[in-house]
Amino acid sequence: MSQQRHGSTPGEAGGVPAFPDLPEATIARLPEYLRALHHLAETGAETVSSEGLAAAAGVNSAKLRKDLSHLGSYGTRGVGYDVSLLVAQIEYILGLDENRAVCLVGVGNLGHALAGYAGFASRGFRVVALFDTDPRKVGEQINGLTVRHIDDLERIAAEESIAIGVIATPPGTAQTVADALVAAGVTSILNFAPGVLSVPSNVDVRKVDLAIELQILSFHEHRKASLTALPGGRSAAASPDKLPDNQKAVGS
Amino acid sequence: MSQQRHGSTPGEAGGVPAFPDLPEATIARLPEYLRALHHLAETGAETVSSEGLAAAAGVNSAKLRKDLSHLGSYGTRGVGYDVSLLVAQIEYILGLDENRAVCLVGVGNLGHALAGYAGFASRGFRVVALFDTDPRKVGEQINGLTVRHIDDLERIAAEESIAIGVIATPPGTAQTVADALVAAGVTSILNFAPGVLSVPSNVDVRKVDLAIELQILSFHEHRKASLTALPGGRSAAASPDKLPDNQKAVGS
DNA sequence: CGCGATTTGTGCACGCCTTCACAAGCGCCT
DNA sequence: AGGCGCTTGTGAAGGCGTGCACAAATCGCG
Ligand SMILES: NC(=O)c1ccc[n+]([C@@H]2O[C@H](COP(=O)([O-])OP(=O)(O)OC[C@H]3O[C@@H](n4cnc5c(N)ncnc54)[C@H](O)[C@@H]3O)[C@@H](O)[C@H]2O)c1
Ligand SMILES: NC(=O)c1ccc[n+]([C@@H]2O[C@H](COP(=O)([O-])OP(=O)(O)OC[C@H]3O[C@@H](n4cnc5c(N)ncnc54)[C@H](O)[C@@H]3O)[C@@H](O)[C@H]2O)c1
Numbered sequence A, B: 001m002s003q004q005r006h007g008s009t010p011g012e013a014g015g016v017p018a019f020p021d022l023p024e025a026t027i028a029r030l031p032e033y034l035r036a037l038h039h040l041a042e043t044g045a046e047t048v049s050s051e052g053l054a055a056a057a058g059v060n061s062a063k064l065r066k067d068l069s070h071l072g073s074y075g076t077r078g079v080g081y082d083v084s085l086l087v088a089q090i091e092y093i094l095g096l097d098e099n100r101a102v103c104l105v106g107v108g109n110l111g112h113a114l115a116g117y118a119g120f121a122s123r124g125f126r127v128v129a130l131f132d133t134d135p136r137k138v139g140e141q142i143n144g145l146t147v148r149h150i151d152d153l154e155r156i157a158a159e160e161s162i163a164i165g166v167i168a169t170p171p172g173t174a175q176t177v178a179d180a181l182v183a184a185g186v187t188s189i190l191n192f193a194p195g196v197l198s199v200p201s202n203v204d205v206r207k208v209d210l211a212i213e214l215q216i217l218s219f220h221e222h223r224k225a226s227l228t229a230l231p232g233g234r235s236a237a238a239s240p241d242k243l244p245d246n247q248k249a250v251g252s
Numbered sequence C: 001c002g003c004g005a006t007t008t009g010t011g012c013a014c015g016c017c018t019t020c021a022c023a024a025g026c027g028c029c030t
Numbered sequence D: 001a002g003g004c005g006c007t008t009g010t011g012a013a014g015g016c017g018t019g020c021a022c023a024a025a026t027c028g029c030g
Helices: A024-042 A050-057 A061-070 A083-094 A109-115 A150-160 A171-183 A210-229 B024-042 B050-057 B061-070 B083-094 B109-115 B150-160 B171-183 B210-229
Strands: A080-082 A100-105 A125-132 A145-149 A164-167 A188-191 A204-207 B080-082 B100-105 B125-132 B145-149 B164-167 B188-191 B204-207
Touching: A024 A050, A024 A061, A024 A083, A024 B210, A050 A061, A050 A080, A080 A083, A083 B210, A100 A109, A100 A150, A100 A171, A100 B210, A109 A125, A109 B109, A125 A150, A125 B210, A145 A150, A150 A171, A164 A171, A164 B210, A171 A188, A188 B210, A204 B210, A210 B024, A210 B083, A210 B100, A210 B125, A210 B164, A210 B188, A210 B204, B024 B050, B024 B061, B024 B083, B050 B061, B050 B080, B080 B083, B100 B109, B100 B150, B100 B171, B109 B125, B125 B150, B145 B150, B150 B171, B164 B171, B171 B188
Parallel strands: A100 A125, A100 A164, A125 A145, A164 A188, A188 A204, B100 B125, B100 B164, B125 B145, B164 B188, B188 B204
Antiparallel strands: none
16 A cells, blocks of 8 residues: 555664564454464463464465564464464554553444443553543543543643544544544544545544445345346355455455 | 446346446445445535546545446546436445345444444445343333344344344354354344354355454554654655555455 | 474465556537 | 547556465474
């Protein structure tokens, strides 16, 4: 896609793993590997083979090995990967050891659910602030956090060093909120409102759109239906796949 | 306007547009085009240029044209695309004219928000049933729907011809729920629980994982930080991009 | 100490996707 | 009618990602 291209930086010493520029597709899969590894660690496993980890993460083992090789991983031939070492490696690469501060804007239906979600904390993030404009919402306590007015965004973002913002407001106000986040120094945005955000090139935006996911599924339903309706179309037995075709990475 | 190439099924007559097999990347973008088109239609526009629509959808105009060409679209050179015609085309391809029935399993924090989400209905779907196992939840009314016990899934799914199921239960029960959905005849699943689902090959699964999205953003934060810290790294001015790099498609 | 079993890391080929660049088509204006 | 400007549709090229297949490395055991 766009940025990387610090290509070499040959002045970097060989000891510390510097900063590899991984393929987008790879970094999109690392979180899945990480989750699988945590699960394995809980079961007491100390090492995993690429085959085993790949199965747990739902990918091809060759792909997994190539992904891990990109981050100069330490596996042992004949044995596999050291689980805790690999966890540490991936967490480092993803920057999860920094326990990043996240703020959430829009405490409505969806925002309320997100604010109470335990998955944030357990996966390396701290929700440190909630914002809304609705005077009935401002002041409300959710999960130990007080909902603030969005006018306080800039001040609080600076105080808490917030780098990531989540937008859960109606579509019409999403761009305004995004602008406010950017002005407050946020450089990564996760957007739940349908629509395209325009932000400076140094800001990353990822989007989650429920309806899009459903529509993609709907397409496949449509396709499946038209296949079985066709005389030439082989029935279900025709599918020669190995994996239940998902979104690739995403990247989606 | 030739448009053939739905590969096989040569017995197909030329009149009806048959069923083109679109690239995955293309179908992942169609919903975004559709949303942009609806927005344009509201503003009264009757036609759009590929440039204009591409901007509204946040993609490259060449990519948009190629995508539309795949579905044998009706554009007019020198003029652009007829908005309402294109809307109809895309809705047909995505199968949205069938107003598909969707069920939601797991009416907790997240499920409650989803059940009340208006975006389902406005984008081509009907939420026709809610399921849970918690006796305190079963019987509850949400948005005009009664929460049913999951044991009723099979019966209701058959009655309502439910083809799409949404999973919003804890991760530990997601596989069980998926199995139940499959047994009930559901062939498309949208999964919000972290983890990998295993399903028959004729069932499509898409996954939405908040934490993964955040972790990908975290990676980019990490990368950006290490760039500015590096002596050789050009500052923000170095980025030569045109679009704020997002997840691709696909991919999710 | 050597051998075989096992598993990683990767060179390579292939296919998909993206992007450029431009000819062909269309409407409008003169 | 003719020409001109605009926009689509697409051929071609390049890049990226995937998966195969295998050589290299490591361990355990005899
Ligand atoms: N509810 C869902 O399940 C769901 C699912 C997918 C996507 N979404 C999307 O997520 C967004 C939120 O959905 P919702 O159902 O929670 O809507 P909602 O109306 O319940 O909540 C929106 C909240 O945003 C607040 N808000 C409005 N403008 C604001 C501003 N400028 N700054 C700060 N806060 C502001 C409102 O006061 C309200 O509390 C919408 O864009 C929706 O399309 C929702
Ligand atoms: N809350 C969020 O914002 C959020 C965000 C991202 C992902 N998730 C994921 O979504 C899922 C749901 O999250 P939540 O916060 O709503 O959890 P929750 O505990 O609030 O809700 C889970 C619901 O599922 C029901 N349930 C449990 N087992 C069931 C079964 N076998 N059949 C039917 N229903 C069953 C429970 O009774 C409960 O009502 C989790 O997997 C979570 O990781 C949640």
